[in-house]
Amino acid sequence: MSKRYYMPTQVFMGEECVKSNSPLFLQMGKKALIVTGKHSAKINGALDDVLEVLSSNGQEWALYDRVMSNPTIESVYDGAAFAKSENVDFVVAIGGGSPMDAAKAINLLTCQDIPKDKLYEGQYSDKILPMIMVPTTAGTGSEVTPYSILTNHQLQTKKSIGSPILFPRIALLDAKYMENLPKEITINTALDALSHSIEGMLSLNANPITDSIAMESIRRISLCFESLKSGQLTRKERFELLYASTLGGMVIANTKTTAVHSMGYSLTYFRDIDHGRANGLLLGEFLRYIEKSWPERVNEILSVMGMSTVNEFITILDNLLGEREKLTDEEIEKYASIAARSANVKNCPIVPGREDLIQIYKNSMNK
Amino acid sequence: MSKRYYMPTQVFMGEECVKSNSPLFLQMGKKALIVTGKHSAKINGALDDVLEVLSSNGQEWALYDRVMSNPTIESVYDGAAFAKSENVDFVVAIGGGSPMDAAKAINLLTCQDIPKDKLYEGQYSDKILPMIMVPTTAGTGSEVTPYSILTNHQLQTKKSIGSPILFPRIALLDAKYMENLPKEITINTALDALSHSIEGMLSLNANPITDSIAMESIRRISLCFESLKSGQLTRKERFELLYASTLGGMVIANTKTTAVHSMGYSLTYFRDIDHGRANGLLLGEFLRYIEKSWPERVNEILSVMGMSTVNEFITILDNLLGEREKLTDEEIEKYASIAARSANVKNCPIVPGREDLIQIYKNSMNK
Numbered sequence: 001m002s003k004r005y006y007m008p009t010q011v012f013m014g015e016e017c018v019k020s021n022s023p024l025f026l027q028m029g030k031k032a033l034i035v036t037g038k039h040s041a042k043i044n045g046a047l048d049d050v051l052e053v054l055s056s057n058g059q060e061w062a063l064y065d066r067v068m069s070n071p072t073i074e075s076v077y078d079g080a081a082f083a084k085s086e087n088v089d090f091v092v093a094i095g096g097g098s099p100m101d102a103a104k105a106i107n108l109l110t111c112q113d114i115p116k117d118k119l120y121e122g123q124y125s126d127k128i129l130p131m132i133m134v135p136t137t138a139g140t141g142s143e144v145t146p147y148s149i150l151t152n153h154q155l156q157t158k159k160s161i162g163s164p165i166l167f168p169r170i171a172l173l174d175a176k177y178m179e180n181l182p183k184e185i186t187i188n189t190a191l192d193a194l195s196h197s198i199e200g201m202l203s204l205n206a207n208p209i210t211d212s213i214a215m216e217s218i219r220r221i222s223l224c225f226e227s228l229k230s231g232q233l234t235r236k237e238r239f240e241l242l243y244a245s246t247l248g249g250m251v252i253a254n255t256k257t258t259a260v261h262s263m264g265y266s267l268t269y270f271r272d273i274d275h276g277r278a279n280g281l282l283l284g285e286f287l288r289y290i291e292k293s294w295p296e297r298v299n300e301i302l303s304v305m306g307m308s309t310v311n312e313f314i315t316i317l318d319n320l321l322g323e324r325e326k327l328t329d330e331e332i333e334k335y336a337s338i339a340a341r342s343a344n345v346k347n348c349p350i351v352p353g354r355e356d357l358i359q360i361y362k363n364s365m366n367k
Numbered sequence: 368m369s370k371r372y373y374m375p376t377q378v379f380m381g382e383e384c385v386k387s388n389s390p391l392f393l394q395m396g397k398k399a400l401i402v403t404g405k406h407s408a409k410i411n412g413a414l415d416d417v418l419e420v421l422s423s424n425g426q427e428w429a430l431y432d433r434v435m436s437n438p439t440i441e442s443v444y445d446g447a448a449f450a451k452s453e454n455v456d457f458v459v460a461i462g463g464g465s466p467m468d469a470a471k472a473i474n475l476l477t478c479q480d481i482p483k484d485k486l487y488e489g490q491y492s493d494k495i496l497p498m499i500m501v502p503t504t505a506g507t508g509s510e511v512t513p514y515s516i517l518t519n520h521q522l523q524t525k526k527s528i529g530s531p532i533l534f535p536r537i538a539l540l541d542a543k544y545m546e547n548l549p550k551e552i553t554i555n556t557a558l559d560a561l562s563h564s565i566e567g568m569l570s571l572n573a574n575p576i577t578d579s580i581a582m583e584s585i586r587r588i589s590l591c592f593e594s595l596k597s598g599q600l601t602r603k604e605r606f607e608l609l610y611a612s613t614l615g616g617m618v619i620a621n622t623k624t625t626a627v628h629s630m631g632y633s634l635t636y637f638r639d640i641d642h643g644r645a646n647g648l649l650l651g652e653f654l655r656y657i658e659k660s661w662p663e664r665v666n667e668i669l670s671v672m673g674m675s676t677v678n679e680f681i682t683i684l685d686n687l688l689g690e691r692e693k694l695t696d697e698e699i700e701k702y703a704s705i706a707a708r709s710a711n712v713k714n715c716p717i718v719p720g721r722e723d724l725i726q727i728y729k730n731s732m733n734k
Contacts, residue, residue, distance in 0.1 A: 002384035002539075008375035013574055017369035172369075207380060208610040209617075212587075216579030243575040250576075 003207035006164070007250045009133075009144045013173040013243065018049040018134060024170055025053050028130050029089025031060040033110075035079065035103035037067045041094040044177040046136050050092055062086035064106070067095065070158065070268060070275070071102040072151045073116060080109035091131045093168075096189065097140030097149070097275070100133050104148035104166045107131060120152075124163050131168040136177040138241040139189025139276050141196055141249020143171035151269065157338055158265040167253075173246060175238035183231035184274075187320050190228055190241050191280030194221045195260050196248035198283060198301055202290055202348050203255035210251045215304045217247035222305035229319050259352055260286050262342035263361065266335035273325060280321055284314035285363040293350045324365055332361045370574035373531070374617045376500075376511045380540040380610065385416040385501060391537055392420050395497050396456025398427040400477075402446065402470035404434045408461040411544040413503050417459055429453035431473070434462065437525065437635060437642070438469040439518045440483060447476035458498045460535075463556065464507030464516070464642065467500050471515035471533045474498060487519075489530060497536040503544040505608040506556025506643050508563055508616020510538035518636065524705055525632040534620075540613060542605035550598035551641075554687050557595055557608050558647030561588045562627050563615035565650060565668055569657055569715050570622035577618045582671045584614035589672035596686050626719055627653050629709035630728065633702035640692060647688055651681035652730040660717045691732055699728045 012021050025032070032054055034047070041047040054061050064082050068075060083091075083106055093103030108114070111127040133143035142148075146166040152159045178186070197217040200210055221244045227233045233241070263286075264278030273281070288310045291298040298310065307313055327335070336357035339345055345352060352360065379388050392399070399421055401414070408414040421428050431449050435442060450458075450473055460470030475481070478494040500510035509515075513533040519526045545553070564584040567577055588611045594600045600608070630653075631645030640648070655677045658665040665677065674680055694702070703724035706712055712719060719727065 002379045002381040002387050005378040005380070006376075009373075011372040011576060012369045013372070013576070014369040020369050208587075208607070209378060209380070209614065212580060212583030212610075212614055216583060220575075220579075240575070243579075247576065247579055 003205060005207060005209040005254050007144055007167070007253050009168050009171050011144060011171045011173065011246060015174060015176060017172050017174050018046070019053060021172060022053040022057055025059065025092075025132065026057045028132065028169075031062065031086070031088045033083045033086060033088035033091045033106070034061050034063045034094065035067060035091060035106060036063075036065050036094040036099045038065055040096075040136060041099070044136050044180065046094045046134050046177045050094060050134065062088055067099045067102045069098050070151045071098050071105075072153065073119060076102055076105035076109060076150060077116070079106035083107075083110040088129065090129050092134065093131065094134045094136060096135065096137035097142050100135065100140060100142035101148040101150065103131060103133070105150060105161060108148070108161070108166065120159060120161060122161075122163060124165060126165055128165045132170040132172065133168040134172050134177070135242070135245070137181065137185060137189040138175070138178055138238070138245040139192035141193060141245050141252060143168055143173070144246055144249040145253040157269055157342070171246065173242050175235060175242045178238045178242065179235070186231070186233065186241075187228050188274045188276035188280065189245065190221055190224065190276070191283070191317075191320065192276030193241070193245035193248040194218065195276075195279035195283050196252045196257065197221075197244075198287070199258040199260050200248070200251035200255040201301055202258055202297065204347055204349055205255040207254070210254050213247050214251045217244045217251065218301065218304045220244040220247070225316050225320070256347050257344050258348040259339065259345045259357070259360075262339045262344040263335065263357060265342075266338050267325075270331065270335070271325060277321065280317055281324055282360060282364045284310060284317045285360045287313065288363070289352060289356060289360055290348070290350055324367070327361060327365045332358055336361060370572060372574060372576040372621050374511055374534070374620050376535050376538050378511060378538045378540065378613060382541060382543060384541050385413070385539050386420060388539060389420040389424055392426060392459075392499065393424045395499065395536075398429065398453070398455045400450045400453060400455035400458045400473070401428050401430045401461065402434060402458060402473060403430075403432050403461040403466045405432055407463075407503060408466070411503050411547065413461045413501050413544045417461060417501060429455055434466045434469045436465050437518045438465050438472075439520065440486060443469055443472035443517060444476060444483070446473035450474075450477040455496065457496050459501065460498065461501045461503060463502065463504035464509050467502065467507060467509035468515040468517065470498065470500070472517060472528060475515070475528070475533065487526060487528060489528075491530050491532060493532055495532045499537040499539065500535040501539050501544070502609070502612070504548065504552060504556040505542070505545055505605070505612040506559035508560060508612050508619060510535055510540070511613055511616040512620040524636055524709070538613065540609050542602060542609045545605045545609065546602070553598070553600065553608075554595050555641045555643035555647065556612065557588055557591065557643070558650070558684075558687065559643030560608070560612035560615040561585060562643070562646035562650050563619045563624065564588075564611075565654070566625040566627050567615070567618035567622040568668055569625055569664065571714055571716055572622040574621070577621050580614050581618045584611045584618065585668065585671045587611040587614070592683050592687070623714050624711050625715040626706065626712045626724070626727075629706045629711040630702065630724060632709075633705055634692075637698065637702070638692060644688065647684055648691055649727060649731045651677060651684045652727045654680065655730070656719060656723060656727055657715070657717055691734070694728060694732045699725055699732075702728060
């Protein structure tokens with residue numbers, strides 16, 4: 001079977017790229033739906049920049065700033081109801097993965113009548129509003145993916161809606177919005193991006209194009225490991241992490257993620273551990289597990305980071321993660337059962353069984 | 368000013384990917400215009416594969432197999448007249464850069480009435496037929512670019528038509544069509560791809576996404592230098608070169624090319640030197656010229672190939688190119704004047720003047 005590479009989003013990047021690309025907003029229509037969270041887009045200046053562009057373009061907008069972390073299915077129906085009442089022409093999402101993912105689902109549900117029980121079935125028409133994404137963290141890569149990952153209380157996990165119609169039209173990358181991001185969020189989001197690119201290289205759908213992009217993403221993040229640890233990042237390093245996270249998004253847009261993400265979802269759902277941190281906690285031991293069957297691939301990943309053993313990598317992760325949360329045996333068994341049923345776990349040529357997942361959780365969390 | 372990355376073509380890759388993706392052809396319409404050259408697509412099996420897919424899909428086709436090397440403006444008007452008379456719904460191009468570039472221009476002229484003197488003005492509407500590209504050499508990258516490069520007798524050079532509407536819808540990459548490609552064509556096309564990625568890194572439009580892709584393209588080609596020299600390439604290496612050339616296309620789709628290409632066009636136009644070879648002949652000395660002002664960038668390029676000096680690189684090129692064609696002083700002055708007027712020359716932060724171009728030609732050809 002052939003492999004595929006596809007990523008049709010136009011990516012603009014650089015200092016002040018929101019304001020310098022104001023004509024792009026103008027092409028989208030008369031009225032924008034702005035999707036964002038409660039606080040950060042207001043503090044980091046991204047919302048002000050977008051509003052300034054829309055104002056100077058003479059465009060209208062409706063602000064939906066009720067996106068929570070790890071948005072639920074219910075919340076995006078709420079957003080869609082708001083969007084419908086406002087008669088918007090396009091969507092601008094500002095924020096990390098939560099607002100961007102929520103914006104995609106809100107957009108879909110604004111344009112198409114999909115009952116909750118059919119939301120994951122992927123039987124969508126082509127109707128969608130054009131989207132502009134302004135990431136304000138460097139982790140998710142959602143600005144260049146066709147996925148919207150939503151918390152599903154029925155399944156007690158996070159699950160992804162995916163369709164090519166969900167690719168944003170435009171992504172605008174400016175690291176100035178990350179200037180004052182707390183150290184912890186910077187680390188967690190960088191680990192999320194790193195996980196995307198590493199999992200992408202371990203995916204059944206990996207191909208030489210995604211591998212090329214993944215390797216550069218991994219290399220660029222690894223060059224920031226020391227600064228991440230110190231919490232002192234230059235603007236240049238902030239940009240490097242942002243580009244690396246977009247590259248990671250270009251990877252998973254094609255490869256999807258693997259077991260690390262599906263295992264991490266339980267840490268987020270049940271223990272409220274940040275998504276990027278959850279991936280970071282599991283990534284090293286997953287790599288050790290894969291190494292037993294596919295050492296040459298793991299070696300490729302390590303050597304891009306200038307490392308020769310998984311232990312070296314885990315030492316770096318330990319430095320970045322600090323003390324790890326502990327899990328009870330019951331928690332581990334439950335999480336392993338949920339992960340074993342997920343689609344992502346089967347997305348790697350080496351499919352860990354439930355016992356393997358238990359061992360990876362144990363080695364990762366209770367060491 | 369912000370930088371941009373955009374490449375919306377869907378790329379499918381792997382053994383037998385033409386036949387395994389027959390449903391993609393079906394989505395395109397009832398009747399295909401197949402654009403190819405006189406011979407190679409018939410010999411390497413690509414045309415047979417495409418015809419088999421169309422037949423089994425119950426689709427019709429019209430075969431336009433009159434594309435010459437370095438197609439002229441006149442020839443694409445001829446192709447468009449044929450396409451109009453055949454009422455086709457989509458375009459399938461099979462071949463190297465010449466058929467793929469010709470197909471894009473034929474498509475444009477089939478859908479839009481553009482007089483010859485307005486062809487380069489870029490004032491096109493959105494009307495275009497969907498295109499599938501099947502490259503049968505690993506060099507041009509045209510399968511993922513929005514360019515059609517045509518020989519312009521009035522300007523006595525090759526000049527590019529560019530528009531986002533010219534991005535192919537689908538690219539199908541199967542290196543089996545390159546299995547019996549002569550050594551010389553294999554080397555020349557590999558040098559073309561290498562030139563794309565290196566020039567892309569030296570472009571004003573280079574950005575971290577194109578750099579990432581370019582570096583992997585350069586690295587992958589450099590790993591084949593020895594096999595290229597011996598003329599003994601495995602299927603795996605053929606695929607590596609093909610992927611590297613598509614990566615190079617993804618780069619120049621965003622960065623465009625620089626002085627090497629504009630200087631090379633004269634070698635092709637006046638001396639009938641193959642396009643890839645022309646770039647290969649000039650690439651080393653161009654890099655030496657750039658090194659004087661931008662040594663750190665040249666060093667990045669060299670180190671991806673595991674080299675530390677431009678001389679090392681030129682030695683490799685010498686090995687691949689064999690004896691170089693000689694130019695008279697008159698030829699050099701004429702070619703330098705033409706290149707100095709080209710847009711590509713100004714596409715690098717270091718713009719060589721006419722005297723610099725003369726020196727690069729001399730050092731490259733008459734050493």
